[in-house]
Amino acid sequence: MIHPSSSVKIGDAFNRVDGFDKVTGRARYAAEFDAPDLLHGWVVSSDIAKGKIAAIDEAAARAVAGVVEVITHQNRPHVAWLDRSHADEVSVPGSPFRALYDDEIAFSGQPIALVVATTLEAAREAAALVHVDYIAAPHNTDMRVALGEKFKPRKKRSTFVPPKARGDAKAAFAAAPLKHSADYTLPMHFHNPMEMHATTVVWKGDGTIVVHDKTQGAQNVQHYLCSVFGFSAADVRVMNPYVGGAFGSGLRPQYQVYLATLAATMLERSVRVVLTRQQMFTHVHRPQAVQSVQLATDASGLLQAIVNDATTSTSRFENYMEVVCNWGLMNYRCGNAAAAYTLAPMDTYTPGDMRAPGAATGMTLFEIAIDEMAYRAGLDPLAFRRLNYSDVDAMNDKPFTSKSLRQAYDEGAERFGWHRRSHAPRSMRAGCDLIGWGMATGMWDALFMKTTASARLLASGELEVATAAADIGTGTYTVMAQVASDTLGLPLSQIRARLGDSALPASPVEGGSWMAASAGAAVQLACQAIGQQLLAAADRVEGRPLGQVKLEAVEFHDGRMSVRGNPARSVAILDILAASGQEVLAAQATAKPGVGDLISMKRKARNTHSAIFAEVRVDEELGVVRVSRIVCAVAAGRIINPKTARSQILGGVVMGIGMALHEEALTDHRLGRVMNHSFAEYHIPVNADIDTIEVIFVDEPDPEVTPLGVKGLGEIGIVGTAAAVANAIFHATGKRVRALPVTIDKLL
Template sequence: MTDLIPELRTPTAPEGTGRVRSGMPVSRVDGRAKVTGEARYAAEHEAPGLRYGVVVSGTIARGRITAIETGAALAVPGVVEVLTHLNRPKIRSWDLAYKDMTAPGGSPFRPLFSDRIFYSGQPVALVLADSFEAARHAARLVDVRYEQEAHETNLLASLDQAYKPRPLKAGFTPPSSTGDADKAWNEAPVKIESQFYHGVEHHNPMEMHATTVLYGEDGHLTIYEKTQSSQNNRWYVSRVFGLPKEKVTVRNPYVGGAFGSGLRPQYQLTLAVMAALRLACPVRVVLTRQQMFSFGHRPETWQKVKLAATADGKLSAILHEAIQETSRLEDYVEVVVNWSGQLYACKNIKLGYKLVAHDRHSPIDMRAPGAAHGMHALEVAMDELAYRLRIDPLEFRRINYADRNPLEDKPYSAKELSQCYDKGAARFGWKDRPLEPRSMRDGEELVGWGMATGMWDSLVMLARVSAVFHADGRLVVSSAASDIGTGTYTVMSMIAAESLGLPLERVTFQLGDSTLPFAPVEGGSSHVTTVGGGVHGACDKLKKRLVRLTKSMPGSKLAKARPQDLEFADGKVQLRNRPETAVPLRDVLAAAGVDRVEEKFFMKPSLLKQRKYTRAVHSAVFCEVRVNEKLGIVRVTRVVNAVAAGRIISAKTAASQVIGGVVWGISQALHEESFTDHRFGRFMNHNFAEYHVAVNADVHDIQVIFANEDDRIVSEQLGAKGVGEIGIVGVSAAISNAIFHATGRRLRGTPITPDKILLGEHDVPVQER
C-alpha cells in the first residue's frame, strides 16, 4: 500500500510543528481529531440499510440450552431476525479455525456454535432490527431454557485441583529453578513466608467492544472493529467463515483503549459477521457495559512467596508459587512467578505455577499480565523481609542488586535500575524516611512511605513497513499497526520525520488497516521497538535511494560527496552543516522523472543475539499514602516512578503512558475486583457503580523520571524499549508497603479496601498447602 487510504482520515501534526528530535515532548498528532470528534471509532461508521444487533446473554454457568423461544421478539416492529445456534450461517467446526494469533492452548470458545453453555454471560442469541431500540427491547423477550449442570468458580475452594499447564498445549515454558531453595530456606537465620490473593479484574476501556460490518455488492466485508490488530481479526474471520482474505478488510484507525482486551477477537465480531452474511446488509453490534464483563479478564490468582536471607541481608532463597484460574476450554497462562528468578541476586530459586479449570470464559491479557500480580507478591515480600532484617527497604534491594540474571546466568541487555533507585529516591526524598512504622502523622491521618521495584519484558517482533516520499514533499509511512491510545501515530511520525529531516506536519503514518504491510498484534509494549524499528529501516533505505538519485543528477554539486558526509534537513539533502549546498528533494525527484520514491523494510530481530541476554525494562516506584484508620480510607498522595526503558522517543506520550499505568496501579491496589456469586457462577458488580476504578479524586501528584539508557540489543535501530506496561508494575506493592509503614499492618492481597484496613487480619484467606 503506497497511497493514503482516504477512509482512514489519517492524522498529521498541525502546521508549524517543525522539526523533531527523539526525546522531545511532542503533542499527539491525532489529538485534534480525537477532541473534535473527527476520529471515528468502531461503532461510529454509518451505512445505508444498517441493521443493529443486540446480544442476548446466557444466565447459567454450565449446562446446555434445551429450547429458545423467539416468537415474541420477532413480533416487535422493526425486528428482522433472531440468530441462535439453530439458524446461524455455516461456520467451521475444528479448533484450528478459531485459533487467532494470540490464542492460548486448548479449544477456543465459539459463539453460537452449539447448545453447550460454558460460562455465565455467554452469548446465546443475537437480535437484529432496524433500530437499536427495537433490538434492545426484543432481546429482553427472547426466552431461553436450560438444563443446568454443577459448576465451579471458586479458586480458593479448588486449589487442590490445580495442575501444571501442559507446555505444548499451553504454548509456554514452565518456570525453572536453580540450587536447593527448600534446604536454603529451612537453614536460613532470617526468613518469611507470605500468601497473596488477587480477585478478578475486568477491562473497562472507555470504548466498549463494537463491530460495524459493511457488506459490499460483491460480498466483500469491510469491518470497523475495536481490536489491537486488524490483521489478527481478518485472519480469524476468514478462517472461521471460510472466506478468502481478499474478501475481508478490517480497520481500526482509532481505538478507545484496549489494554489487552482487544488482543483476541471478541464474540461481538463473530456475531456481527454472522448477521451481515445472513442478511446481506451492513450490521453493527455493540456490547453493553455489563456485557464487557462477559469475556476475558485478569485471572483470579493465589500466590505463596518464601524468602530467606543471611543476617547481613543477602538473599539465600527465593521460593514463589502461583495458582490461577483458567477456563475448561483453554489453558491460559501468565508469567506470574518468572520475575522472582530474574530480578535479585540469589543462588537458590524455586518457582512453581499451576492452573485450576473453572466454568468461566478464558482469561486474557490485561496490562502487564502476570507481572502486575507476580511483582506485587515479590515486592511486598521483599519489604517484609527487609523489616525482619531491620534494613531500609531500598538499601535491602541495593544489597541484592543483580548484575546478571541469577536463574539463567545471562547478562542484561541494559539495566539502569540502580539509576532509577538513585533518581527516584532523590526526587521523592526517601533519605528522610524513618524506618519505624506509625512514625509519621498529619492530623487524623497516618502517613507512610513505601517503594517497590518494577520489571517487564522488552519484546521485539517481526513487521513490515513501507515508506513513500512524494514529489510534493510529503512522506507517507505505512504499517498495519494499531494505536490503542499509546501514541503510536505520534511516535512513528517522529521517527520518520527525524530520519528524513522533515517537519512533522509533512509526515503521515498510516495504520489500522489489514491491507497495509504486516504488523504484529499491538501488545506487550512491543510496537516502538518492532514497528518503530521498521519505520527507521524503511526511512534509512529511502534516504540511501534519495542520495543515489541526488548524486546522479546532471551537474549535481553533491556528485562527489560521501554518503556519510550528507544530512537531510527541511526537505533537502546537503553537506553536513553546510546549508548553501542544499538540494531540495523535490528537485531530486523531478530530475529523476518520478513523482514518488518508495522503499520497504522487513523488521526482523536478531534472535540468536538477543537470546544471549535478559531483555527487560525496569522501574523504581516510590509512594506516599495517608491513612485514616477510623474510616479505613487510604489516599495515595504522591508517587514518583523512575523508569529505565532505553531511549525515549516521545517524552510526552511516554510519560503519559507511565502516568496512566500508575493510576491503574492505584486502582489495582485500592479499588478493582469483580465479585462472583458462586451459587450462580456469575459476576455481580458488572457496572461502573459497583466495580470501582480510580477516579480524579483518587489521583494526586504523580511524577515520572526516565533514566539515561540506550539498549541496542533490544532495538538495534533505536535503542528504545516499550513503556506501556512498566508504569503499572510495582505500584500496588509500593502502596501496600506504604500502608504498612503508615499503620504497621501488613496487607498483602489486592484490593486493599477500607474493611481490610479496619480488620487487617482478614486480608488474605489462609490456605494450607
C-alpha cells in the same frame, strides 16, 4: 513548543499527531462507521453459569416491529470452523470459545442469541423478550474451591517461559536464620477500556466485506474471519484506525466480531454489534491469582532462599497461562531459588492478557513479600533491595543488554526524599493522618517483533508512512511520524502516518510494549530506502551540490539534504524530487531480528526496569487511604518522545493505584456471575483519587536491545505500583494486607 512546519528528532517532546482528531470527534471508532441499510444486533446473554439450553422461545421477540432475525445455535448457518481447528495469533492451548455453536453453556453471560433489527432500540427491546429454558449443571467460580483441581498443563502457551530453579531452595530456607512465608492474592480484574467492544460489518454485495472492529490487530482479525467463515484474504478487509483503549482485551478477536460477521453473511446485509458495559464483564479478564512466597536471609539480610509458587485461574475449555513466578527469580541475587506455576480451572470465560500480564500480578505480589522480608531482617526496604541487587538475570544467569535499575533507585529516592523516611510503622503522621512511604521494583520485557512498513514520498514533498499496526492510545501514530521526520528531515505537517488497516504492510498485534520499537524500526528502514533514492536523484540536480557521497555521509533536516559537517553543500528535497522527474518515490522494508539479534537474545536478557516510591495518607479513625505522591523512575532505553512516554507511565501508575485500592470483580458463586458489572460498582480510580505523579526517565542508551535502542513503555508503569502503595499502607498503619485491593474493611 515544536511547530508543525519544523522537522523533529527522536527524543523531542511534542503533542500527539492524532490528538486534534480525537478531541474534535473527527476520529471514528468501530461503532461509528455507517453503511446503507445498516442492521443492529443485540446479544442475548445466558442466565446460568453451566448447563444446557432446553428451549428458546423467540415468538415475542420476532413480533417486535423492525426485527429481522433472531439467530441462535438452532438456525445459524454452517460455518467453516466447525470442520477444522482454529487458532488466532495469540490463542492459547485448548478449544476456543465458539458462540452459538450448540446448546452447551460454559459460563455466565455466554452469548446464546443475537437479535437483529433495523434499529438499535428494536433489537434491544426484542432481546429482552427472548425466553430461554435451561437445564442447569453444578458450576464453580470460587478460586478457593478451584485450587483443589489445580494442575500443570501439558501443552504450554507459546509465550510461556517456565521458571528455572537454582541451588536447593527448600534446604536453604530451612537452614536460614531469618524467614518469611505468606500467601498473597489478587482478584479477577476486567480491562474496561472506554470504548466497548464493537464491530460494524459493511456488506459490499459482491461477496466481500469491510469490518470495522475494536481490535489490537486488524490482520489477526482478518486471519480469524477467513479461518472461521472460509473467506479468502482478498474478501475481508479489517480496519481499526482508532481504538478507544484496550489494555489487552483486543488482542484476541472477541465474540462480537464473530456474531456481527455471522449475521452479515447470513442476511447479506451490513450489521453492527456493540457490547454493553455489562457484557464487557462476560469475556476476557486478568485471572485470579494465589501466590505463595517463602524468603529467607542470613543475619545481615542477604537472601539465602526464594520459593515462589503461583496459581492463576483459567476456563474449563482453554489453558490460559502467564509468566507469574519468574520475575523475582530474575531480579534478585540468591543462590537458591525455585518456583512452580499451576492453573485452577473455573466455569468462566478464558482470561486474557491485561496490561503487563503475569508481571503485574507476579512481581506486585512478590514485591510485597520482599518488603516483609526487609522488615524481618531489620533493613530499610530500599537498602534491602540494593543489598540483594543482581547485575544479571539471576534465573537464567545471563547479562542484560542494559540494566539501569540502580540509577532508577538512586534518582527516584532522591526526588522522593526517601532519606527522610523513618523506619518504624506508624512513626510518621500529619494531624489525623498516618503517613506511609513505601517502594517497590518493576520489571517487564523489552521485545522486538517482525514488522513491515511502507513509505511514499510525493512530488509535493508530502510523505506517507504506513503499517497495519494498531494505536490503542499508546501513540503509535506519533512514533511513526516522529521517526519518519527524524530520518528524512521533513516537517511534521508534511508527514501522514497510516495504520489500523489489514490492507497495509504486515504488522503483529499491538501488545507486549513492542510496537514503538518494531513499527518505528520498520518506518526508519523504509525512510532510509527513500533517502537512498533521493541521494541517487540528487545527481540530476543542476550543479550536483552534494557531489559523490554515500548515504551515511549526508543528513536530512528541515526539508533539505546536506553533506554531514558541510551545510554549504545542501539541496532542498523538493528540488531533488523535481529533478527526478518522478511523481512518487516508494519503498517498503521489514524490520526483524537478524542472526546477530537472535544470538544476542539467547545470550542476553532484554528488560525494562523501574523503581516506584509511594506516599499514602491514611485517616487513623476511618481507614480511608489517599495516595498523595508517586515517583516512578523508569529505565527503558532510548525515549522517542518524552511527552507521550510520560503519558504511558502515568496511565500505568493510575492502573496500579487501581490494583492497590479499587479493582475487584465480585462474584456471587451461587450464580457464578460477576455482580459489580458496571462502573458504578466496579471501582477504578477517578480524578479525585489521583494526586501527584512524577515520572523520571533514567538515561539508558542501549544500541543492542532493538534497532532504535527503544524499550517499550506501555506496561512497565503498572508493574510494582500496587506493591509500592500496599507497602506504604503498612508503613503508615502497621497492618500488612496480603489480599489486594487494600480496602477500608481490611484496615479497620
